[in-house]
Amino acid sequence: MAQAIEVNGVNGVHRPSSGSKRNQGLKVLIVGAGIGGLIAAVALRQQGHCVEIYEQSKFASETGAALHLAPNANGILRRLGIFAEHFGANPMERLTEYTAGGVRKRSMDLREANKQWQHPWLLAPRIELHNKLKQLVNSPKPSNERTRGSVRLQLSARVVEVDPASGRIRLEDGTEVEGDVVVGADGVHSVARKFVQGGDAEPFCDGKSAFRFLVPRQLALDDDDTRPLVEMEGELSIWYGADRRIIMYPTSDNTSLNFVCIHPEAESAADAADAGGDWNQQGNLERMLAIYSTFDPALLDLLRKAKRDSVKVWKLLDMKVLPTWTCERLTLLGDAAHPFLPHQGQGAGVAIEDAASLAVVLSEDLLPKDVPARLKLYEETRYDRANHIQEFSRIIGKDFKEGQDQPDMFGFTNFNFGHDEWDHSTQRLREWSWKRNPHVYWRMPIAFGPMPGPRQTHFGLVRDGSRSTFTTASIKFKTSRTLLQNLFPPMRKGWRFRSPGTVAYASFSQTTLNKMEWLGGSGYNHLGLYIHGVEYVKENGTVYSGTYLPILYESLTDPIVSGREELGMPKLYSSIDIYRRATSYRIRTGWQGALWGNFHLQELEEMDTAAVTGSISGEADDGILAYKYIPKAGRANKGIAAEEHVTFDPFAEAEPKPRVLRYYKANRASFEIDALDWEQLPTMHHVVSRLAELPIYEIVGAKVVEGEGVPDVSSARPV
The missing domain is CATH 3.30.9.30 (D-Amino Acid Oxidase; Chain A, domain 2)
Structure with missing residues (x-):
């Protein structure tokens, strides 16, 4: 008889018809209560689903061991509120290698190197992690979780058969249970695996x-x-x-x-x-x-x-790579899908990534009829990465002779650690959703609508910006590489960061332009997000290194339309109000009274202008990278681009050359972004809400630069 542990008073969840509206989440049946299965349960409950776990053991034979919680796995645990250092995990700080006879070959202090990762690399007691996960699924949900989700764990419940079409499982005692989703998290000797194509593969x-x-x-x-x-x-x-x-x-x-x-x-x-x-x-x-x-x-x-x-x-x-992990309402995760050799310590980590990805793609609003398509998306999102890490583990486990070429350990580590699966899967779900609606217009950003003006007069004459003035205030901060990377264009092949770390740098930079000839001597304000250290690699191998600009807000229609049409710059309107005082500089952004941004530079201290090097921003990047997208006209051409390419504006070719007249360093700086909602920001909530997601790990610098000479950006060109 199966032993049931009841959580939140849920004892069996009614499954509505496939197309109906529902007030509760999916019913998810998880086969196996190992680390991957339990984390999937916790994450799916947070998504609002009703989860039932079927574990064949009584948990009576758990024994001690340890496992790696590398940054890619530890970040997911932390997102779920699990901090392994609270139950015995200690940092991985040094790697030392010896010959069998005890001669030290090398020893690497990892404390400094580990700072490039967003989350710590921990060495954790496996049994304590497992106990923590059991405690989470056997306890009432934290107050920050949705009330409708639940978990029910059954021990001594051996699953012997799965029907992928109906989402039904059969237990050894003959009990049958039907759900919307079945997740095979039952390890290397998986029963669930036998019910997917190629699942008759045997571990060896x-x-x-x-x-x-x-x-x-x-x-x-x-x-x-x-x-x-x-x-x-x-x-x-x-x-x-x-x-x-x-x-x-x-x-x-x-x-x-x-x-x-x-x-x-x-x-x-x-x-x-x-x-x-x-x-x-x-x-x-x-x-x-x-x-x-x-x-x-x-x-x-x-x-x-x-x-x-x-x-x-x-x-x-080990086991040969499966052709698929998914069949209709059934999918696999962890060792059931890809058994791992232990040589990288990534077996548990990849199972944790699988669980996070599955929870993301099975979003709270999902209807049962759409489950098979979402499970295929989960597989497509995870398949290559999991199998790559699996192959890395095989390579590292080989016996290499003295003098033989060694595997690229640092390359493997960067690939493994430099990834946030929750954010990656979120972006893949977005892109998948976009593709599912082929009739939408694409507009900047990534595509807007263009308008000429600043680069020539009505008669085609070049305008003079040498006497135009600028004041630029910028705040540079350290944040998540994955979330910045998610702001790359959806057609983002060739885009990458120079650094492999999970932290990256960006700036919010605001400029006030004045004495603009093409605006009758007046001016306007703009504010953009500038992502530093980005490279775009063409198919022929040519690399363009620059600061990537995913969004630029401006306070005047004319430069917005012009910059979109002529240059492909991703511009939107926002009010941008400046409050300048002797030692402070405040920026407030909004839309028809709805304020969404507040940027504050304080304790301004005037410095030698010689300290401003490179571009006005002071960054070492070669120019500005942006993405131009203009939709093709006509109702019959919805979703078809009339023009689409990467734009690059090299700083070295800027004309006229800006001249710095004053430079102030801010000793204190901060900013806040409030996403508000669709009613308050009806035309740009989708943009501001993404900006608000960016975490601020550290403010690394802020300044105000004043000068003369405003480039007309005519050097911008497609690459």
Whole structure:
């Protein structure tokens, strides 16, 4: 009989007909309550869905081990309100590699390098993470979650059959349950996998097995022979033999040492014969010591500190890449879809990413009839990345001979860590939704409507901007690379950041222009978001390095229309009011009285103008990158572009050249953006709401620059 744990009073969810409106979320059946399944449950509940988890075990045999929570996984946990450092996770601070004999090959201090990642790289006790997830699904929802979502966890409930068409599962005791979605999160020996195309693939041993166990760190510190191996907190150490290796790292606030000892499977076959993917198979301490008998004696002394009954052994299992993870209402995540070898510590991380992606694409407003299409979107979003990381793990796990080319560890790390799956999947869902409606007009930004004016008179004569004046106030801040990257054009092939980190830099910059000849001697204000360190790479390999401009607000119609038509600059209207005082500069932006932006530079201090280098913004980028999109006219051509290309305006070719007359540094600066709603910002809520999403990790600089000479941007051109 299945053991049920009831949460929020939900005992079975009525499934309405496919096309009906509903006041509650989807009914989601999750097969398996491992880390991936539980995180999917937490995330789907936050999306407002009613989740039922079916776990074959009683959770009675959980044992200790540790796992990596790399930045790509840890960021998702934090988004869900799970902070692993609160239950024993400690930072990964150093990587040290040895020969089998104990000769140090290299040691890398990672503390500075880890600052490029938005979230910390942690070494966490697996059992405590699992306990935290169980606590979350077995407890009432936090007050910030929607009231309609729920989770119901059933233990001792073995699923034996899935019907993808109906969303029905059958338990071993004959009970049948029907839902809108079935999620196979049941691990490497997945039952759910058998019901997708190619799911008859069987896991196979890659030729290696692994012992795993924990040792109290204090035991090693108390021994003069082993103390040097464990003195540094947060240090992951690897000892390499020709065909075997030992990995050790601390967890549980640096109080426990986690060991993974990988070796030829045949040498521990007597222990692992029945283990398969079972982490809890009893190992043999004496056999392990014999397998590593040629390793450093101090390391062997460390291994001897393991309790005999704590040593477990399991075969390392791999599986061919599945052609698909999804069939109608059924999809897979984690090891059920892509079993991982342990060599990058990304198995749990990729399962966490899968869970986040699934929760995003199964949005709160989704109707049951649309589930199969959304599950295919989930697969398309995750398939390549998961399989790439899976292949990286295979490569890193190979036995490399001395002098043989080594794998690109830094490239793998950047690929793995430099990713936020929640934000990535959110953007993929947006793009998928856009494509599903082929009859909409595309307008800037990314496409607006153009209007000539500042570059020539009515008679075609070039206008003179050399006596025009400018005052530019800018605030530079550190923020999320993924969210900035999501503001790249939807047709964004070739766009990238120079830096691989998950943090990036952008500026809100406001300029007041005056004495503009083409405006009869008057002027206007503009304010834009400038994303620094962006590169656009053409198909022929040519690279344009610049500051990317996704949106530029201006307070006057004429320059807006002109800049859109002639240059493809992504301009919108906003009121931009300036309050300038002796030591402060305040900007307020709005639309017909609805104020959406407040930017404040304080404690202005005049500096030497020689300090302004490069562009007026002071950035090292070569120019401004933007994206031009003009829709084709005619009702029969909705969604078809008349013109579409990347625009580049190089600073070096700006004419006339601006001349800086005064420069002020702001010792304090801040800004706030309020997205308001569609009623208050009926024409641009979709833009301001995206700007409001940008987190402010740090204000890194602010200034006011005054000068003369306003370039007419005539150097802007398609690339």
